[in-house]
Amino acid sequence: MADALLFHPHTYDPTHFDPETRRLLRATVDWFESRGKRRLIQDYRERAWLADFLEFAGKEGLFAIFLTPAAAAEGQPDKRWDTARIAALNEIFGFYGLDYWYAWQVTILGLGPVWQSENAAARERAAELLSQGEVFAFGLSEKAHGADIYSTDMLLEPAPDGGFLASGSKYYIGNGNAAGLVSVFGRRTDVEGPEGYVFFAADSRHPAYHLVKNVVDSSKYVSEFRLDAYPVAADDVLHTGRAAFDAALNTVNVGKFNLCTASIGICEHAMYEAVTHAHQRILYGRPVTAFPHVRRELTDA
Ligand SMILES: Cc1cc2nc3c(=O)[nH]c(=O)nc-3n(C[C@H](O)[C@H](O)[C@H](O)COP(=O)(O)OP(=O)(O)OC[C@H]3O[C@@H](n4cnc5c(N)ncnc54)[C@H](O)[C@@H]3O)c2cc1C
Known part of the structure; x- marks a missing residue:
């Protein structure tokens, strides 16, 4: 029972999933195992950006297959939004490193306002970007306002062509250095009051998108970025009014569950390290795992 219940990198084989899901989950474990613990720790300490990992994910179509809903999959049967396998991948990322998990998590958040949008062109663009191996970002938080999203200072001024020019800055935005699409709230x-809210899609490579810095000292990129008269066309608008606010909260509601299964992966890794260490340590001529009180405590854990 414990064998099947606890993630173990050498025996992991999620047979309850379809072949492609099983292959991708196993390939992800294999990528981290071949990278090796020494390199993973070195990258963590040197705050190396996750380029190699994202290249692996892009090449395998990992995010595209796991995060494209069936409605946007154009008949490709492996692409679907399936919470069971999203949970399984959270657990693996939690096991190997929260910075890897974070790039995936904020991609999920960035996709939230897109998949909930009635804007078919934006949904199509997101599906295409995912299939190209791009990551996404969720631009909700601001430095001055934090949790108080009612007070957003990302301002959209109506432009003569029917679109808007967006100006303002966002703070604490994961993948803001690299995302092919950033869902931005403003x-x-x-328009006064709730009717004035807008969620729109921005491109982090646009010249009016200015990456300011990474606000954390880490491999993950938690950005501050600024928009200066960024042109928001009608095709970039994901939600307006009350729906924009709802999309923000609904997205957080979907994303928050990933914290739970990622945390399980973190705990499993702590357990794995504890057992491995204890088993390899020889005291009084016996591995530490042979002592009854150690066995009892590991079993309780
Ligand atoms: C590592 C990291 C990554 C992040 N990534 C992203 C991202 O990709 N995209 C994004 O949009 N955001 C991101 N965030 C930002 C996150 O959304 C904010 O931290 C969050 O909105 C809270 O804002 P704040 O930290 O400024 O806290 P504050 O707003 O300063 O809140 C401080 C405290 O007051 C409480 N509080 C605030 N308002 C109220 C209220 N009205 N009633 C009762 N209590 C209240 C809060 O719960 C909190 O305990 C990230 C944050 C971190 C730390």
């Missing part, structure tokens, strides 16, 4: 300058 409000119109010409």
Whole structure:
């Protein structure tokens, strides 16, 4: 029972999933195992950006297959939004490193307002970007306002062509250095109250998108970015008014469950390290795992 219940990198084989899901989950474990613990720790200490990992994920179509809903999959049967396998991948990322998990997590958050949108062109663009191996970002938080998203200072000024020019800055935005699409929350300058909220899609490579810095000292990139008269076309608008606010909260509601299964992976790794260490340590001529009180404590854990 314990064998099947606890993640073990050498025996992991999720047979309860379809062949492609099983292959991708196993390939992810294999990528981390061949990278090796020494390199993973070195990258963590040197705060190396996750380029190699994202290249692996892009080549395998990992995010595209796991995060494209069936409705946007154009008949490709392996692409679907399936919480069971999303949970399984959270557990693996939690086991190997939260910075890897974070790049995936904020991709999920960035996709939230897109998949909930009625804007078919934006959904199509997101599916295409995912299939190209791009990551996504969720631009909700701001430095001055934090949890108080009512007070957003990302301002959208109506432009003569029917779109908007967006100006303002966002803070604590994961993948803001690399995302092919950043879902950004703001409000119109010409409409008072909740009706003025807008969620729109921005491109982190656009010249009006300015990456300021990584606000954390880490491999993950938690960005501050600024938009200066960024042109938001009608095709970039994901939600307006109350729906924009709801999309923000709904997205957080979907994303928060990933914290749970990622945490399980973290705990499993702590257990794995504890057992491995104890088993390899020889005291009084016996491995530490042979002592009854150690066995009892590991069993309790
Ligand atoms: C590592 C990291 C990555 C992040 N990545 C992203 C991201 O990718 N995209 C994104 O949009 N955001 C991201 N965030 C930001 C996150 O959304 C904010 O931290 C969150 O919105 C809270 O804002 P704050 O930290 O400024 O806290 P504050 O707003 O300063 O809140 C401080 C405290 O007051 C409490 N509080 C605030 N308002 C109220 C209220 N009205 N009633 C009762 N209590 C209240 C809060 O719960 C909190 O305990 C990230 C944060 C971190 C730390």
